[in-house]
Amino acid sequence: MAKKKVLSGAATDAGLKPEESVRQRVIRDLRQLGWAETRLRWKPEWPVPATPHDLTKRERGQKFEICGSTDLVAFADDSGEWHALQIIFEFKAPNIDAGRSQLVRYLSAEPMAKMGYWTNGSQSLAIYKRHTCEWVFEQGAALPHPSDDLTQPPTTPPTWNTLRIPTEAELTGALKRLVATTVVSDANVNRREEQLRELLHIILTKLESDAISSRSANQDKPVSFRIYGDNLTKVALTAKEIRDQFKAYFDKQRTRIFLPSDRDVILLSSETIFAVVAELAPFRILGDHVDLLAKAFQIFRTQALKSAEGQFLTPLRIVRPAVMAMDITSEDKVIDPACGTGGFIVETLRQVTDREFPSEAEAWNMVKWANDNLYAVDKDDIGIKLTRAIMVAMRDGSTHALLGDAVRVHHWATKYPKLAQELSQPDNTGNDTPDVYEQFTVVITNPPFGENLKVKGADCRASKYTISVAAAMKGPTDYCDLEIGLVYLELAHRLLQLGGRVGIVLPETYFFSFSYRWLPGWLKNRFELRGMINIPMEAFEEFCRAKTNFYIFEKVGHGAEEVCDADNINPIKEA
Known part of the structure; x- marks a missing residue:
């Protein structure tokens, strides 16, 4: 007061x-x-x-x-x-x-x-x-002082049934406030990435509390993620409880969610931990509204991303219709090689579950399909932890959420052995660049993009990307620097079985600009365009203003070996 x-x-x-x-x-x-x-x-x-x-x-x-x-x-x-x-x-x-x-x-x-x-x-x-x-x-209240405690915890411990579903604006606002205001003033942790990591660990503790409390047998019991103690003791007691809860969660999910560099302690000050709990404790973050959780995590993660890196997280208003357009079933094996916070994979699991495994009795089928057939890759550790955590909270699919650089295949063996193990064929020839398994029926992704965000020609050569040769428009041994989104297009081709389909967000200019007149020639005998969803510029207004579309291609072959003839090709016509 x-x-x-x-x-x-x-x-x-x-x-x-x-x-x-x-x-x-x-x-x-x-x-x-x-x-x-x-x-x-x-x-x-x-x-x-x-x-x-x-x-x-x-x-x-x-x-x-x-x-x-x-x-x-x-x-x-x-x-x-x-x-x-x-x-x-x-x-x-x-x-x-x-x-x-x-x-x-x-x-x-x-x-x-x-x-x-x-x-x-x-x-x-x-x-x-x-x-x-x-x-x-x-x-008769006095004016508030800047240091006043404005939190008003409930007089009785909250239960799942008394928690409320936040609006999109509430949850987004809470996450923005925590990132921009609360953790930046923490006395213990000063570096931005470390602050975000520690905040994420508290949020994962909240997610675990929601997952346990949402079960029918626990809905009338006090939730574990809440404010503890009275006005004199609440900061210290709440911080101690949350630290203990995180340690228990870490021990349980050590190999499924966390990275070798993570520790089982929350380093933020007790005051910061209390402020985070006070902000999030009233809400149901998990439940039937996973889209709210994904939205909030996207906003949270965006605070640590640099738009110059071209990593624009896909808005849910794009993710949902895009996944629907891919018509994914439980017969598909799906990968997002640039998953961000896992939006496409999470939505794929949700849609397939709703259509094919709607009853509780079929839950084990859903879990088995998810763990066998859903893959996600990203080189950002926070994004991968978020993806794993959401999938675990949805009752899994986290088994194949892999940390690593999917594009630079020549680094897999030395830097990302898990990628080499999961995504490449065994190689007994001593070749440093493994051959990618053609094991997936669906690739769905929104890769980083931007005119200045390119894969070096040397990396394209080392990873044998023929699309870089086509872009150079010179000879079969000439590789040029190339926009990373286009390199992801060839990676998708390598990952797909014949007849498989890729859904990919790419800038419209790739398919209509004279600068990319070579692209249809590279696509010939590799991909056939099967559909396109127009994405208005406003869809990415929170992240960028690039005009993009969601393109759906079918893999029809392995392409011609000769270099594309840039003088005898025509741009793709809009579908």
């Missing part, structure tokens, strides 16, 4: 209307309490979205309808972003009852705000959000 602080000044400041006079005095007093000017906003006033749909529009940077504007807001950091919104102040209403109604309306519409504060200069009211969606009212 807020420390006592009386408003200063006379009833009104000279020359100001009463409402503006109160606002200016509150701002002065907040500064005296230690609030930085960069964390307070009143000009322009903060617009409050009218509906949950408008919250989503705001998150995507689109225009949205508002239900009103607040007199003053305070943020948890200097970003001024909606996910950092901390406190809403109102001074308009003439009496405490009207002030209460207005604050509750605004707090209900702003999922990230923790507290509301109303005053007319003589009366005051603080409203806190309790985790169970109840309101805590404190009349």
